[in-house]
Amino acid sequence: MTILYRNRRPTIQTTAPYKNVQERVEMIFNNTSLLIVSLHRFLDIWLPPLITKNPRQNPQAMIVVAVILALVAFVWYRYPQNAIGTRPRPDLKGPQGYPLIGNLFEVLGQGHRILENLLNDWQTYGPGCSITIPFGGRLISVNTPEQLAHILKSNFDNYVKGRFIHEISHEVLGHGIFNADGEKWRYQRKVASHIFTASAFKGLISDVINDEIANLLLILKSYSESGEAFNISDLFFRMTLDIFAKISVSQEFHCLTSYKSSDHPALARAIEEAAYTSDLRTRNPFWKITELLTGKNKDIKKWVTDINTWAYGIIAKRRKQLDDCKEERKDLLSLFMAYRDENDRPLSDEELRDIIFNFILAGRDTTAQASTWLIHHILKNPETITPLHEEISRLPTPTYESQGAHVYVNALILESLRLEPVLPKSVKTAIHDDILPGGVLVQAGDKICYSAYVMGRLAEIWGEDVLRFRPERWIDSEGKLKRESAFKYPVFNAGPRICLGQAFATFELVVFISRIFEAFDVKRAVDVQKEEDVRYAESLTHPMVGGLWVRVVSRKVYVADFILDLIFTIILRNHCIHVYPIVHMALISTHLLLLPRSGTLTQVAIYSPVKVDQEQVLNLAKLVLAQAILPKSFQICTGSKSYLFTRMEWSWQLRGHEVQYEEIKIECENWKWKIHVKDTSY
Secondary structure: OOOEEEEEEEEEEEEOOOHHHHHHHHHHHHHHHHHHHHHHHHHHHHHHHHHHHOOOOOOOHHHHHHHHHHHHHHHHHHHOOOOOOOOOOOOOOOOOEEEEOOOOHHHHHHHHHHHHHHHHHHHHOOOOOOEEEEEEEEEEEEHHHHHHOOOOOOHHHHOOHHHHHHHHHHHOOOOOOOOOHHHHHHHHHHOOOOOHHHHHHHHHHHHHHHHHHHHHHHHHHHHHHHHOOOEEHHHOOOOOHHHHHHHHOOOOOOOOOOOOOOOOOHHHHHHHHHHHHHHHHHHHHOOOHHHHHHOOOHHHHHHHHHHHHHHHHHHHEEEEEEEOOOOOOHHHHHHHOOOOOOOOOEEEEEHHHHHHHHHHHHHHHHHHHHHHHHHHHHHHHHHHHHHHHHHHHHHHOOOOOOOHHHHHHHHHHHHHHOOOOOOOOOEEEEOOEEOOOOOEOOOOEEEEOOHHHHHHHHHHHHOOOOOOOOHHHHHHHOOOOOOOOOOOOOOOOHHHHHHOOHHHHHHHHHHHHHHHHEEEEEOOOOOOOHHOOOOOOOOOOOOOOOOOOEEEEEOOOHHHHHHHHHHHHHHOOOOHHHHHHHHHHHHHHHHHOOOOOOOOOOOEEEOOOOOOOHHHHHHHHHHHHHOOOOOOOOEEEEEEEEEEEEEOOOOOOOOOOOOOOOOEEEEEEEEEEEEOOOOOEO
């Protein structure tokens, strides 16, 4: 039995079995068919015999009819256009609802276009646009900078995540930072702030990002050689999970290096399903019933089990390391394990689990989705590629200190996030009655919805060219980057709950885009995915349906790769002196073939079939540093292990004679080598 909707009137027809019965049943119940079927059976089977019998023989019939009519009249009077549990609000505008159920059908049917509908309702009805949902209460849209400043700052304590958000996501997120209010939120934010510091960026965070981007570039190079179309969004999700797993719990998932496998860690699958399920629950007031009847609750329990198995395993292993007095790691987990409350009580394993999973979820999804949408907009607007290449060729590889100099790359990021924010909508609950700027009355218990997606598309905020992708709107007349108020541009939230990882995410994006477009020309794989087919998926965040399919073509001639590979092999055989002229020519060739006109040398990959030791690395370093051309960084890859070599940042010009170095210092820690040059003279 399947319930079909035509012009919002349900009809019932028999259909053949579906391949995915659970999916079909879930669709039925998500559209409140239980209520409809029950009402249909009552009206079609039970009621007619009552009202067609002789009232004198069956006086109960008249009583039943009278009660039903009275009930209908009461409902029509009490809930003329609003859902049960809410009060009529003639002062608020919004799409017309129905007695008792309010705007239920509209909410249930708009999942794939929910953001467009939020924008259309705001443009149609203006500030204070409102809808009602049975057992979900009243939802008021708030999308002006003044109203956001009031909710997220001036009257911050009155607007909380509340029971509504906590109930739909507690099973997965627990009491983590994105689901917590009050003191639980405050201490998590305070402790986590210690990982996103300048010193952390210069050390742990920068090293981890550089290691992973090096792995990504090698993968892209293999795709450029094969000409194969691939889902770059999948690579971003793998890479960001690897990055944040290292930063948060010092664990290596190797998602990126195993990119040929279609399998992801169970944790990655759980993250995706948690975000999707939570979004469905916000729009389905009967989610507890529908998940029980469709068996979805069993899937959720499995995902939660996967999360718990991973998290509690990591926590137990770390506690054992502490008991064994091993060296303490400087990651998020260690920071929270060292935390004590006012009663000197440490956090329980359950609290640690909630905290770590919340940060993993945010660290993976936000940057991966932002990178995907950014590349989509660059490909959609090819006029942005030339200024992007010009800036990349003019400036050295971005570091935490120098990323601000990449003005155009930052402008591209800001503009992409304006149109495609990774957290497109948020909901809070009012504790007390309040009046918003503009005179909108908020009653205790009302839900407040604000949307960065909607605000990024309002002409009254961004001008008549609001839908045009124009990075130049973020650059002032002096060529410097412009900043807007977080209440006008809430893509990283605003007020006390502004995103802790904003600088981290921005740094990742600057590095990703600079390094990718420096080395490769990226083209849309139109034979796999056309531009018009790109759309967002239903989720709490803003993923792209099916990812983004592209092809890459190397912008650099990798002729020097083979020469350098040969050179390094000969070095390992202790025949350095015989190949010195070849080394010199190889480096000159690298300069001529791989570099833009600015003369800033980029990464060169050097491969070795064996593991190198310190003496061999020193010989290689001296050999390279003795030449007039110094690589900014180079990498030795042996099997699945990567060793990153970096030097100080500076620009240089070829002068025709040897460069002199006063001091060369080489450091090694866990097979991560760094070459430092103190001073140079030409």
